[in-house]
Amino acid sequence: MNHDVKDLKLANEGRQRIEWAAQAMPVLDGIERRFIKARPLQGVTLAACLHVTTETGRLMQVLKAGGAEVLLCASNPLSTQDDVAASLVVHDKIPVFAIKGEDRDTYFRHIHQVLDAKPRITMDDGADLVSTLHSERRDQLSDIIGGTEETTTGVIRLRSMAEKGVLGYPIIAVNDANTKHLFDNRYGTGQSTVDGIVRATNRLLAGCTFVVSGYGWCGRGVAMRAAGLGARVIVTEVDPLRALEAVMDGYTVAPMEEAAKIGDFFCTVTGDMHVLRKEHFEKMKDGAILCNSGHFDIEIDLESLKATATDRRLIRDQVEEFTLPNGRHINVLSEGRLVNLAAAEGHPSSVMDMSFANQALCAAYMAQNGKDTPKGVMGVPEEIDREIARLKLQAMGIAIDTLTPEQERYLNSWEMGT
Structure with a gap:
C-alpha cells in the first residue's frame, strides 16, 4: 500500500491515542454502527485533506466502515501527529501521506498522491485539495460527484470560486453547520x-x-x-x-x-x-x-x-x-x-465529535445525492444538523422538552392572536 509517513514504528502509540480520543466521540461511534449496516459509501473513493490528528484518525475509520476507499493527506505542514499517521497505515490499511514539518513541495506532492487515486468525493480543510484539482488536474473534475469543506477559510475560497463560475462540483460547507461553528470554532x-x-x-x-x-x-x-x-x-x-x-x-x-x-x-x-x-x-x-x-x-x-x-x-x-x-x-x-x-493537539475530541459527524453524514449525503446537486457551495442539510445535536444531547444524558399539540398549532397558525 502506497503511503508516506514519518515512522511506522509509531503505529501502536498512535492507535492508543486514537482509542483515547474515540472515548469522547460517542456521536461518531453511533454513526459508525449505522455505516457498518447501511454501507452508504460502498465503493466510493474519498480523498481527504485534513489535519492528521487523533480525531481525524477516528473519522477515517468511520468512513472506511461505511464502505469508502479512503486516502488522507495533511491540510497543514505542521498539524500532523506522526503516530496517528502511522497507525492509520499499519492498523487500518488507509493510505496516508503526511509528515509533521514537511516542506511546501512535499505538502503539495502529498495532495497529488491522494488525487492519483481518482477520488469521487473530496473532503477538505482549507480548500487546497479543491484548488489543486481545479488548477492542475482539471481532467479529473468530471469524475467528482461532490465534496465537503471543514473550515471558514476554505468556505471563503470556495464561495469565491462559485461566484466566479469556476467551481466544478457541489461542495457542502460543513463549517456553516450550527453543530460545527457554534461549538468547534468557539x-x-x-x-x-x-x-x-x-x-x-x-x-x-x-x-x-x-x-x-x-x-x-x-x-x-x-x-x-x-x-x-x-x-x-x-x-x-x-x-x-x-x-x-x-x-x-x-x-x-x-x-x-x-x-x-x-x-x-x-x-x-x-x-x-x-x-x-x-x-x-x-x-x-x-x-x-x-x-x-x-x-x-x-x-x-x-x-x-x-x-x-x-x-x-x-x-x-x-x-x-x-x-x-x-x-x-x-x-x-x-x-x-x-x-x-x-504547539498543542488541536481541538478536544468531544467537540470534534460533532464536526466530524457532520463530515461523515455529509459525505454519505453526497455519495447518494451529489450527481443531482447543482455545482456550488451548499449548506449542511438541516435534518443532518439537528440530528447531530439530538445525538450529542442523548450521549450527554440530557433530555429536552417537546411541543404539545396545542403549542404546535399555535406556532403554525396566524388566527390565534393575543
Whole structure:
C-alpha cells in the first residue's frame, strides 16, 4: 500500500491515542454502527485533506466502515501527529501521506498522491485539495460527484470560486453547520489556541494584555478563554457589527495601531492576510508574543518581520525570537501557523465529535445525492444538523422538552392572536 509517513514504528502509540480520543466521540461511534449496516459509501473513493490528528484518525475509520476507499493527506505542514499517521497505515490499511514539518513541495506532492487515486468525493480543510484539482488536474473534475469543506477559510475560497463560475462540483460547507461553528470554532478553537500558547511559552496570561484580531466565532472563543485565565482582552476588528458585539461582551475594542503599543500576546483569527504588519511590529513592546490560529500562515507578515530583523533565533521549541533595529524582541509561535495544532493537539475530541459527524453524514449525503446537486457551495442539510445535536444531547444524558399539540398549532397558525 502506497503511503508516506514519518515512522511506522509509531503505529501502536498512535492507535492508543486514537482509542483515547474515540472515548469522547460517542456521536461518531453511533454513526459508525449505522455505516457498518447501511454501507452508504460502498465503493466510493474519498480523498481527504485534513489535519492528521487523533480525531481525524477516528473519522477515517468511520468512513472506511461505511464502505469508502479512503486516502488522507495533511491540510497543514505542521498539524500532523506522526503516530496517528502511522497507525492509520499499519492498523487500518488507509493510505496516508503526511509528515509533521514537511516542506511546501512535499505538502503539495502529498495532495497529488491522494488525487492519483481518482477520488469521487473530496473532503477538505482549507480548500487546497479543491484548488489543486481545479488548477492542475482539471481532467479529473468530471469524475467528482461532490465534496465537503471543514473550515471558514476554505468556505471563503470556495464561495469565491462559485461566484466566479469556476467551481466544478457541489461542495457542502460543513463549517456553516450550527453543530460545527457554534461549538468547534468557539469552544474548540478557544481552548486549543490558549493551550498551544501556554504549552509553547509557559507564560502566565493573568494580568497580561491579550490582543485578539478578528471577532468571528473563533475570535469569540479565544477572547473568552484568555479572559477566563485573567487576561485583559483587546479586540481588533474591521466589521462594525462584530466590533459592537465585542464591546457588548465586555472587551476593549481598538485599532491594531493602538493595540500594538500595549499588547503582551497577539493572536490573529481573521482568515485574511497581513493583519500584523511592519508598522505594528515597530510599535510593539519588548518580548511581545505573536501567534496565529487562522488556517493559513499569512495573517502575520513574516516576510516583512524577517527583512526588518537584525537577528533571529529559535529560543524555545515553537518560539522564534526576532531582534528589531530598535533593540526590542518579538517572539513568533509555530512559524505563524495554526498554533493550536503546531504547539498543542488541536481541538478536544468531544467537540470534534460533532464536526466530524457532520463530515461523515455529509459525505454519505453526497455519495447518494451529489450527481443531482447543482455545482456550488451548499449548506449542511438541516435534518443532518439537528440530528447531530439530538445525538450529542442523548450521549450527554440530557433530555429536552417537546411541543404539545396545542403549542404546535399555535406556532403554525396566524388566527390565534393575543
